[in-house]
Amino acid sequence: MSDELDEIQAIFFEECVEGLAVAEEGLSAMAAGDTSAGVIAGVFRAVHSIKGGSGAFGHTALLGFSHRFENVLDEVRAGRIAPTPEVTQCLLGAFDILSDHVSAAQTGGDAPDDGLMLEQLDAILAGGGAPAAQPEPEPVAPEPVAAAEDEFGFVPVAAPIIDLDADFDPFGFEPVAVALDDFDAPEAAEPAGWTVRFGPSRAAMANGGEPLLVIRELESMGGEVTAVDSEALPPLAELDPEDSYFVWTLTVPASVDERDIRDCFDFVAPDSLIEVVRAEDTVVGGAEPGVAAFEELPFEPVPFEPISFEAEPVLAEPVPTPAPVAVAAPVEAPRPAVAAPKAEAPKPEAKSGGVEVAQSIRVDLGKLDQLLNLVGELVIRSSILSDRLPPADQERVELPELSRLIRQIQDNVMSLRAQPIKQAFSRVPRMLRDLMAETGKRVQLETTGEMTEVDKGVIEKIGDPLTHMIRNAVDHGIEGPEEREAAGKPAEGTIHLSAEQKGGRIIVRVRDDGRGINRERVRAKAIERGIITADAQLSDEEIDGLICAPGFSTAETISNISGRGVGMDVVRSNVESLGGRLEINSVPGEGTTFSMALPLTLAILDGMIVRLGEQRFVLPLANVIETVQPEPGQVQATSPTSEVIELRGQYLPVRRVGEMFGLRSQRAPEDSLVIIVESDTAGHVGLMVDTIDNRREVVIKSLEDNLHPIRGLGGATILGDGAIALILDVDALVVPGGGFSKYVLKGLAA
């Protein structure tokens, strides 16, 4: 039971994270001047759904804050408070507190101190809003619970299915009592434009969906509940407390946009009954068989022998003036939260009501990985199969067809894992606001390329490096306002965050316009810390690289933000463990750019299979520029251990890959092939191999799964015949100075 609860809670928090991201995006857009209704409504909805869930899960602190926050947003949305920059700033601040509330609720930590922020929100509410128009605070209070349960008096009957005493209470689900009065007074005689029918599905309830919130939202647009169809309600003995049995009918004024109505159902499982129909019976947005029968809905109250329902379900025609309606939401509201998300068939009428919203499904990343792995295996097996068939059979149509299909599956699975890098960038604005508050510096953030799609695994892993780089940029790079003005720069510093795809890599840059790296100080500090000797001759680049040395920090005082000397070291090792590289580019007085070059995917690689002796290796195709069959004399030694190849008048260094791997090859250069590769560490370099087998996509198997990373290798793959081929990490192989062999694997000295 508690497992199920945890599972549902986990979903709630995932949704919170998504909601927060949406809210932040919207608020940022508002801060940037886009205060269109759509943006504001987006923020409102996000906060609204967080509030809804928090109530359901008994996170009272979160509920309380999000409720107040939502009130202000509601006023802004309704146009009663103007979204001035001051208001937007305050909303951003409130958003930060909301994020803290969410994490506090998630980790069970202490709720953040939101008193000040609530005062600010109240001040906005008092100052900008018309109090008369202010919506009633929603009665999401604990008091009505008992009343609601008593009134309907059948909660205990559900005990055989759910142990209410044991499981219901800790859950803290609070059914929301709806004041029937709310529905009594239709505010206007506006002709009904839309008839909306809404019957949440079992799945919607299982997801913790709250029909009342949807109805509220429709009401906020002027909608009214005109009928509740409780026909489906079974006798009490057969009642499944996890299901939903009611279908609400609402009328919504014609002035409301259909999209806005549909938006209300964003958070409702797609298999719920959702019909939006013009009053003149035009079916909008997908035919729904139920519509035809709509007029003949049985309006007699269903006999509820065992239950004493005080509020009798009176059903009315979908006419402008609705009759009072029994709102039975509280009866079933408590159930969904404890319902296991079982994959049972929804009740018959809960068809996907022709909603055209993009539907999505939440999948555990581990399952995707598994799928990807299996597809990789499938690729391998199919090529084994093809190798084993006689040539005549290989030409038959079935085999290429099969390969094509497998390839498509593979591409699809890959694309499932691709996500816009925006997800990794989204935490930056918040961090910057905190950093600004801590340092008193002023920084604005610019981002480009945030829609660049990267493998989910990469996104997850660049979070930490990104955090450190931003902190570093604010703490060390950007100067204080006075210093900046004295240097003739705008008082507000700029951090530019960008992502772009370049070949098989994604380049993420953090560029600041601060003071740049003070090389003298870095050098002095490195000598002081014993990282380099006092007489070391270092190039500018090498000095810049020192800031990534373990234990290096130049900060005079260790601040909260950085200065512990762990940051940039972590950045570099994180980036390298991803098979990427970190580059630092600094111009004194003008700023510093950190570039992370990361692989686009951690799973599949387009590679060239090369052979060294009996062993096969995979060379990432992204690095390959050309292949040369050397003429006699084209490869010449420049020292006993180094060679160059002359290529169109240029001399490029050549490395014998076999020797790097301790494989002796007696081949003369003329019998070998030189593959010219491009590397970020050493420019163009030739790699000498025996032969090239072919080119193919390989599934990257990480060595870390069962071993540990090995410098010079990007992983391993399994070839068509089941043999393992190691994937070469070109950048690590061609490090200037032939440094490959000098890397002793850490931790394996034994």
Add this chain to the structure above:
Amino acid sequence: MSTEAIANDERKIVTFTLGNQLFGIEMASLIEIREWEEPTPLPSVPSYVLGVANLRGSVIPIVGLSERLGWEPSVLHSRSCVLVVTIGGRNAGFLVDEVQDIVSIKGSEIQPAPDTEVNDQSAIAGLVKIERRTSDASNPEAMCLLLDLEALSLTRHIPELAA
């Protein structure tokens, strides 16, 4: 492991030989026993890491157990085989000379390894006397060295990779 086994303080071990010595590992850690197949050699690894092999789609390191424990490297022969074990969530294959038996021992029968044996190479968790299933009736009992698999983990020195 069944609850029954725990209750009786009994555990099953797989015994195998390296040279003339009899060794044992906990049955619970064993995934499978494979025939020896030449693994793909790796660069920059200690010589006892013989390379990597394909275990149904995942890449696992193959360790020359004899060399790892400081003995002479195993000489390959027809009964050489690889014990695939799981150590803290990571899999590895150990090359052994010959798999002997599966025996039940009691925890109380295990004697601690003598102190002198403890060094970085040693991975002996204890000694236990077991009955040998052999035709040689004159020597029915033998000393079995129980291996501490955690100590044999290839990532034990790397904190961030340690399970």
